[in-house]
Amino acid sequence: MRECPACGASNEATDDFCWNCGSYLGWSEGSARGRGGSADATAEPERPEPAPEPTPRPAAAEEPTPEPEPAPAPERTSEPSSPAPPAPETPASPAAPAAPAAAETPVVPATPVAPATPAAPQPVKPAKAVAPRPVVRPLPAADEDTSGVPCPACATPNPAYRRFCRKCAAPLTPATARERLPWWRTVWPFRRRTRGGSGRLARLLVILAVVLALCAAGFLLLPAGRKLIEDTRDKLGTPxxxxxxxxxxxxxxxxxxxxxxxxxxxxxxxxxxxxxxxxxxxxxxxxxxxxxxxxxxxxxxxxxxxxxxxxxxxxxxxxxxxxxxxxxxxxxxxxxxxxxxxxxxxxxxxxxxxxxxxxxxxxxxxxxxxxxxxxxxx
Structure with a gap:
């Protein structure tokens, strides 16, 4: 399960967007498989390792004069020399002494060769790290849920509890347009807003009717209002x-x-x-x-x-x-x-x-x- 960093909702391991708020969760573990490549395809490029710093050489020490190298010794074969076949036995002669055995060739050990001095390191510019860009991955066939709600944008099936598509984060339940109000609901109170032109003519007619009624009432009730004013003055005044x-x-x-x-x-x-x-x-x-x-x-x-x-x-x-x-x-x-x-x-x-x-x-x-x-x- 993966937790959304924005709302804290729990999501599946294969989801890239939150089901509750549609926030981006980052690529899941199976993202590389869905894109048809390996994890190395989106991995961060390796940075070159810096060359080792050379060991400082002492300034006061003088280099010794190299001695003349001795002559190379004859190479020895990997297999030992086969002994010479024995000579046929001859009757010993009292006057002739026995022949001395053949002297073996001495082996001279090889002198070790001194290692070459390493070259001085050259400056190298550091590499610039580039973050991999996310790529919309196709869902594997095994993850398809044919019984889910299809996304209105990409037609990807989604579980019933999701509010946003797990592939493109499009809202799965867009707000439906409100129906037009009847005219009698747009007439009173007058501060109610009309929707889609509903009730504009009726509201205008009602306003005109109210204005005409007030004018007629003022004209007809003027004597009564005047009498009320005069009676009030009679009570307040001194007869x-x-x-x-x-x-x-x-x-x-x-x-x-x-x-x-x-x-x-x-x-x-x-x-x-x-x-x-x-x-x-x-x-x-x-x-x-x-x-x-x-x-x-x-x-x-x-x-x-x-x-x-x-x-x-x-x-x-x-x-x-x-x-x-x-x-x-x-x-x-x-x-x-x-x-x-x-x-x-x-x-x-x-x-x-x-x-x-x-x-x-x-x-x-x-x-x-x-x-x-x-x-x-x-």
Whole structure:
């Protein structure tokens, strides 16, 4: 097993690239066999060995005078000389002595020859080491795995667990292209990116529709928004009393005219002979009508309140400068004292009050209204 130096994954001994991250692992042991050569084909070239340094010779010593070499001795044959055949025996003669034996030739030993002086070494440039380049090796037929996943680049079979090809390191599972999103997923939120032009027209139409809806809503809701602003100003501001320039009633009793409702006194009142009557208040210039305070009955005092009849229902019609009329129905309480009523209408020019539903109308009594106070925004 071979360990990847980048991710630490375990790989087979014959793998050149990591199965997990595709990093190069280096040539395996069988690389040379796969390339059809020996290990010597990619081995690093041998460097020349440096020549041995010569032994320094002493400067003071003088070379001895060579002696004359002696004459070379006769060469000896490798085989010994065969002895001469024996002479036939002859009868010994007393007068003749025996012949002396043949003297052997002396062997002179060879003088040793002195070795030749070695030549001085010459400088040599060092060789430059060249790293072998990796060569894509063909896989042996024995290593082929026909049941594995074929590489999309080189069609080499690979085990199912590998992510990169063991021959060319190409990714075995390339990322597939994402499908186009439906238009409704590209409309909201607007920051979503469109893919492949999906939903561009629909998004544009939705944006235009939203803009038109906002414009229409602003146009239609403008009066409501303006009214909200005016009501807020009415609450934040301080109301100021305003008096009408003319008061006219449909019916009134002598000594109890309708103008008594605006004199600022609560012990005088407007009296009507029947069960219902109306009074109109006209103002000199338009104003912002904030609210009105109505004091019902003959007086705000409890002792005088029950001496006359009281109207429990009041219809108020507010007329604006542009001719717009705002009608408001008010139910009054049967008790003494002022009763405030919020109006909130701009550019008001006149107000008409109609009394109805009286109580205590018996024994010669008549319907009474003590005071009506109008307030404008400062």
């Amino acid at each position: 100021k009393a305003v008096s009408p320039s003319r008061v006219a009633a449909t019916a009134e009793l002598p000594g109890h005219s309708a103008r008594l409702t605006t004199d600022g006194l609560t012990n005088r009142y407007w009296a009507i002979p029947g069960k219902s009557a109306a009074v109109t208040y006209t103002f000199a210039k338009p104003f912002r009508f904030v609210d009105v305070i109505v004091t019902n009955g003959a007086s705000k005092n409890a002792e005088d309140y029950g001496t006359q009849a009281r109207a429990l229902h009041l219809d108020m019609d507010v007329f604006a400068e542009d001719g717009k009329v705002q009608r408001k129905e008010i139910d009054l309480s049967d008790k003494p004292g002022p009763q405030p009523i919020v109006v909130g209408m701009s550019r008001v020019t006149s107000v008409r009050l109609t009394l109805s539903d009286p109580v205590g109308l018996s024994g010669g009594r008549h319907v009474a209204l003590a005071e009506v106070e109008f307030f404008q925004r400062t």
